[in-house]
Amino acid sequence: MNSPRGKTLTLALTSEDRYLPVAVNFAENSARAFGLGNTEALHLRLAVEEIFSYISRSMCAGEGIQIECANGVYYTQVCFRLPVSKLNLGGFNITSSFSYDSESDLEEMGLMLASQSVDHLQIRSEGNQRISLILKKEKAYPESVERVSVPEDAEGLETETPDAEKLKVFSLLAAGSDPAAPNLFKYPGKVVDMAASGECFPIIAVNGRREIVGGVLYGYRSEKTVQLLGPFIFHDGKARETGEALIEACIGRVARSKALGLLSFSELPEFLAGGFEPLGSLVYFSEGKPPVPKKSFYRHLHEDPGCEVWTHESMAGYLREEYGRLFLARSIRTVRDRGEARDEGASLFAAEIHRERAQAVLRPLWPGGDYIENIEKHVRLLGGDGLLNIFFELDLGIPWHAGLIPALSRGGFKPGIVLPFAGVSDIVIFQYHDATES
Numbered sequence: 001m002n003s004p005r006g007k008t009l010t011l012a013l014t015s016e017d018r019y020l021p022v023a024v025n026f027a028e029n030s031a032r033a034f035g036l037g038n039t040e041a042l043h044l045r046l047a048v049e050e051i052f053s054y055i056s057r058s059m060c061a062g063e064g065i066q067i068e069c070a071n072g073v074y075y076t077q078v079c080f081r082l083p084v085s086k087l088n089l090g091g092f093n094i095t096s097s098f099s100y101d102s103e104s105d106l107e108e109m110g111l112m113l114a115s116q117s118v119d120h121l122q123i124r125s126e127g128n129q130r131i132s133l134i135l136k137k138e139k140a141y142p143e144s145v146e147r148v149s150v151p152e153d154a155e156g157l158e159t160e161t162p163d164a165e166k167l168k169v170f171s172l173l174a175a176g177s178d179p180a181a182p183n184l185f186k187y188p189g190k191v192v193d194m195a196a197s198g199e200c201f202p203i204i205a206v207n208g209r210r211e212i213v214g215g216v217l218y219g220y221r222s223e224k225t226v227q228l229l230g231p232f233i234f235h236d237g238k239a240r241e242t243g244e245a246l247i248e249a250c251i252g253r254v255a256r257s258k259a260l261g262l263l264s265f266s267e268l269p270e271f272l273a274g275g276f277e278p279l280g281s282l283v284y285f286s287e288g289k290p291p292v293p294k295k296s297f298y299r300h301l302h303e304d305p306g307c308e309v310w311t312h313e314s315m316a317g318y319l320r321e322e323y324g325r326l327f328l329a330r331s332i333r334t335v336r337d338r339g340e341a342r343d344e345g346a347s348l349f350a351a352e353i354h355r356e357r358a359q360a361v362l363r364p365l366w367p368g369g370d371y372i373e374n375i376e377k378h379v380r381l382l383g384g385d386g387l388l389n390i391f392f393e394l395d396l397g398i399p400w401h402a403g404l405i406p407a408l409s410r411g412g413f414k415p416g417i418v419l420p421f422a423g424v425s426d427i428v429i430f431q432y433h434d435a436t437e438s
Contacts, residue, residue, distance in 0.1 A: 007034070008070040015056040015065050015082070023052045023067055030069035031076040037140050040076075044137040047117040048078055051133065055082060072136070073197035074190055075119070080133040081126070121350055123365045141187040148172040154238040156208025159249040161201075162215075164192045170204050170215040174232045180267070181232060183356055191217075200229070203249045205242045207235075214242040218250050221263060224421035226254050228264040231272075240271045247272060251301065260421055262299040275299060277326055280417040282431055285388035286358065296417050304328050309396035309425050310335055312405035315415060319396075322418050330426075335402045347374050351382070359389040367400045371407035379411060379432060390432035391416075397425025 011026045013019045028045040036044065048067075055065070059082070066081040120136040148169055162170060168188035175185035184191060194200050195217075205214040216230035231246040233239050250262070268276060276297035283291045306329030311319055313334045323330045347368030352361040360382045368374070375392075382390050392413055394401045413430040420426050 008068055011067045011069075013065065013067070015052070015060055015063050017053070017056055020049065020052055020056070024049045026067060027069055027078050031078075031137065034069070034071035034076045035139060036076050036137060040137050040140055043117040044076060044078065044135070047135055047137075050117075051080060051135070055080065072199075074141075074193035074199070075136045075138040078135045078137075081130065082133070083130050120352075121365075123348065139190070139193070141190040141193075143186050144172060144175070144188055146172055147176050150177055150234045151207055151209075151211035151213050152235075154205075154207050154213040154235045154242055157205055157213070157238060157241055157245060159203055159205050159245050162204045162212075164196075166204060166212065167192050167195060167202050170202065170212050170232075173212060173234050174215065174230075177234055178232050182229065201253065203246055203253070205246055213238075214246055216246045216250060218254070218262075220257075220259070221419075221422050223258050224260045225419070226250070226257075226259045226262050228262055228266065230266065233269075239269070243269060243272050247275070255301065260300070260302050260304065262301065263419060263422065264297045265294070267295055268297055273297060279326070279419070280322075282391070282416045282429065284357070284359075287386075287388065296419075298326070298420055304420075306330060307397070307421075307425050308333060310399040310402045311396060312402050314409065315405050315428075318415055319418070326418070326420070328420060328426075333399075335399055345369065347371055349374060349378060351378065353382075353387065355387075357389065358387050360387045360391070362390070362392045364394065364401055364404060367403070371404050372410060375404075375407050375411040375413075383434075392430040392432070393423075394428050394430065395423035395425060396428060397423060 009026075009030050011023070013022060024045050027048040028041050031041040031044050032038075056062075063083050065083075066079075068077075068079040068081065070077040070079070117137075118135045119138045120134075122134040122136075124132045124134065126132055150173065168191070171185040171188040171191045174181040191200075191202075195202055200217045200219040202215060202217050204212050207213050213235045214231055214233040216228060216232065218226050218228050221227040228250065231243050233242050235242070247262075254262075262276070263279075264276065273295075276299045279296040279298050281293040281295050283293050285291050304327065308331045309319065310333050313336075316332055316334055319330070319332055322328075323332075345368050347364065347370055348366035350363045350365050352363070353359070354361075362378060379390060392404075392408055394404060394408075396402070408430050411432075412434065413432050416429045416431045418426055418428050
């Protein structure tokens with residue numbers, strides 16, 4: 001059946017075991033109606049089953065909750081809205097698999113399985129002692145091995161927004177002609193659905209015969225930061241003109257939005273890099289190969305308005321130096337222990353894993369009193385699983401994130417790059433450095 005784009009369905013019920021079949025059937029049937037395949041819908045059902053069981057026994061038993069199922073075109077999202085009472089989210093850490101001897105550990109093992117059954121897990125505070133627990137499960141798309149011939153020239157250059165068929169051709173060109181292109185482009189149907197959902201926005205460059213000679217995808221990493229994927233250039237004849245035309249077209253599209261800058265994690269060609277500020281480099285490791293540093297870039301679209309950021313005193317000097325180099329106006333605040341009571345429960349980190357790049361990105365979701373131990377466990381587990389590139393993102397606009405900085409430093413992480421306005425405020429990406437690295 002056709003997927004009802006943008007549709008959201010809501011179920012209100014009590015978190016009791018007897019309502020478990022109602023919850024899981026609601027989520028699975030909604031996912032199927034939104035176009036999720038059998039395997040993906042069953043994985044989502046498993047995740048919802050484990051989560052509902054956990055919250056109805058250990059987190060907020062007998063409380064009124066809401067479950068929302070939303071169609072994201074290329075994914076289905078399930079959102080649990082629930083009150084905070086005896087909050088124990090440590091079981092969502094992937095490190096919960098280290099031990100599960102007690103009954104409590106077995107319950108949390110179920111949460112770990114649930115988090116691995118979906119593609120994204122996020123927790124948000126809604127205020128008024130309520131939180132949202134958000135799950136996303138993406139559709140499965142066929143991988144394309146089709147090769148598309150590159151155009152013979154780039155004369156008569158113009159930029160335009162592609163329709164679905166041209167977007168698929170652009171994806172195939174990017175996948176087949178650029179070794180640095182992300183694996184995403186091997187799934188043209190997914191790119192089309194991502195554009196239809198508003199996740200990304202494509203621009204292509206065409207020659208006088210309407211053949212595609214280049215393209216770029218852009219999307220909003222935050223309200224104030226636009227992230228670029230590309231530009232990809234398929235003909236060397238007018239590479240500079242093609243790249244500049246795509247960047248200018250992108251700037252023209254976002255100029256009236258609240259975006260303050262363009263962010264690129266891609267290695268830009270020299271003729272484009274001059275129009276951006278270098279943010280710095282992260283080093284990427286591959287088995288049996290030498291490490292490769294990759295630069296990131298930022299381009300101001302408007303005058304920097306300044307903002308407040310929070311850090312630990314041990315990183316204040318680093319931030320002053322970076323903000324001075326990037327000409328960013330920031331009021332740097334340091335967190336200090338004033339004797340207040342602290343959360344001594346289990347902290348929660350999200351782990352986004354990309355096995356094809358041997359990479360993991362950790363993000364803090366919930367504070368706790370076990371930062372040092374939790375970081376060490378994650379590094380041990382991820383490193384033992386062959387993930388050579390481990391990153392940790394902290395949002396400087398969230399004061400409690402600053403409390404992790406000493407634990408990250410002790411655990412072998414060093415600040416790598418600052419991403420302006422990429423979250424609530426700026427985001428710092430830390431990279432793990434093994435003590436044995438030269």
